[in-house]
Amino acid sequence: MPDQNRNLKWQNIALMGFVMVWGFGNVVNNFANQGLTVVFSWIFMIALYFVPYTLMVGELGSAFKDSQGGVSAWIRSTTTPMLAFMAGWTYWVVHVPYLAQKPQTLLIALSWAISPSGELATVLKELNPMILQGMVLLIFLVFLYISTKGVKVLKVIGNVAGTSMFVMSLLFIALGLAAPAITGHVETPNITLHSFVPKFDFTYLTTLSMLVFAVGGCEKIAPYVNNTKNPSKNFPKGMLVLAGMVAVCALLGSIAMGMIFNANDIPKDLMMNGQYYAFQLLGDHYGVGSLFVIIYALANTAAQLSALVFSIDAPLRVLLGEADDNFIPKGLSKTNKNGVLVNGYIMTAVLVSILIIVPALGIGNTNELFNWLLKLNSVVMPMRYLWVFLAYMGLKKAIGKFDTEYKFIKNPKIGFLVGLWCFGFTAFACIMGMFPTDVPAFSSEWIFRVGLNVMTPIVLMGIGLILPFIAKRTNKNQSISK
Template structure:
């Protein structure tokens, strides 16, 4: 690529990556699971996991700077076509639990936007889970239909809303840290150094998946290494600045949460409504009423709408647009006159509908349902990061075949070990995240949640393993028909 097209600086890379990776919800969700001890967890997570993760992505982006296929292309170049297909499949299929939860998040955001007192949100929380999830299913199916029409305007609105939420997240940190000066007190009493140190027990290990879930996704920035000025210098610099920005927002955001919420008495629905409670409290502290919660709720409503439509269509197109007929039946790539992947949409509808209804059958509380689906996402979504680390290990194992402008570490053996560490840690966090700690161990609800967390990734990945056999059968049938016609 000519220098004329290399117009991105390290600042651009850092900001683009930050918007892709970070959000205020990451602070709220992890504070809800750990309280102030999450500050220490962020330090460990960013130093031992996120920094090497971002720098590995930098090296992979440098090694495959001409590739636009992302992780599946990295896997194809470093391993086998079958694993490349599974990487692409995983990147699509982890969106199924995400899509199953998104309509509920949309309902909550809209309720706060219309009624900033939280009364409507309380009504949603008190609904019977079966009734609620039936409404969620209808909302999903409506937007599944809408996504077939292509709503570019909604995606643009979503981008604007995403930027607005980013600004609101920074505003929360500033106002949250300043709140004690206004109120004259800190919500969490008797804060000492020990308040930030977690107990490294089984319960703590089950919260790691949420942390991994929060910091993942920086590989989305890798294709831009080819558009970066002096990529061997500026791309890794941008990724390091990204890690620093995430660290500052995570640490200060968590401390700010402790300023306005009592970390020793965390509201049971903080995961579901915590972001709105936070801005509601800030509005009260600064004498501005409901203005903050309304702005945040409106921005989040628009972002949720856009994300729901975009996450139905875009990942499916990535999977099927250039599908290898050896692994994916051609029937799944069938499009109608409007270019809609009809059978792909049907497959999406079936899988998401099942995952919307099934959890409601075993969980009798709407707030618990929201928490369960959030934690399910934290178990399933990081599975796609495993392929990043596998690709990096493959790159280190065959480094002589690839030319890179930038290397995270000079030693291939050390690089391989770091990649293996991140792979093993991600897998361990996902496995530990399968065990709920909010209900009695081995109770019927505990068993249901464990089964849901265990079977969901097995089934979703298992379907991907079945598709190549279906593709072979479909191809053989087509060849047979072609021979007969000749």
């Protein structure tokens, strides 16, 4: 690549990667899972998982500079076309649980924006799950329709909202750490070094998937490795700074949470409403009332609107935009006059609608339903990271086949083992995340949740395995008819 096109510095790489990876919800959700022991977990995750993950992405981006960083393209180059299709399918299908919960988070954000004292949020929390999910389904279908019309304005709003939420996250850390100086005490009593060390039992292992979910997604930065000045030096430097930024936000944010919430008595709805409770408490500490809650709720409402619409359309285009006729039925790639993948939208609507309604039949508490969907996302979403590590292992096995300007690990055997470690840890975390610990083991609700957690990824991936057989029959018939 000509030097004039290499205009990114390590600072640019770090900031771009941070926006793609991190959010304030990562701090709240993992604190709700682990309390102050999450500090140890963040150190472990960042040092032994996130840092190698980001540097593998840099090497893969350098090796496949013409693929625009697509994971399915990496898999196609290092394994087989069938696995490449499954990688693309996984990237799309993991967004189904994400889309099933997005309208919930939108409703919650809007309720706090309208009623910053939390009355509307309380109404939502106590609502019958079937009524709530009916509202969620309606919102999803409305925005599914809107996304067929083009929503560039919403995407712009989302970018602005994302930036403002990042600023609010940093503001929370600063104000949260300073709050004890004003109040004269911290909410978590008797904090010692032991307070940060987790108990390595079954319950702890079930929380790992949420940590993996929090730090994933840096493969989106891969296409920019070849736009970086002196990539062999500046790209890994940017990735390491990214890891440092995530570490600072995760560690300080978790400590700040422990100062304004009692880590020994965490509210049961902290995942659902914790972000707003946090800013509500800060507003009380600093005498500004509901100001912080309103600003954060408005920013989050705009961000959720944009994320909902963007996540309906963009992953589907990745899957069907350059569909391989050997694996995907041509009918799914049909577009209308607006260029919308109509049959793909119908497939999305069916799968998401099922995942919105079915859980409400067996989970009788709205807060528990919200938490379950969030934890399901932490089980399903990291499945797409598995393909990154598989591609890296394939790259290390293909010694000398691909030219890379940047190498994370030069020794192919050691590199393969590091990729295998990240692959194995991700798979283990996803499996452990399937087991709920907030209801009695082997109770009817426990069995229902575990069944949904196990069957959801199996069914979603199984549909992907069926599509090539459908494509083989329908595409052949279409060719004969022509």
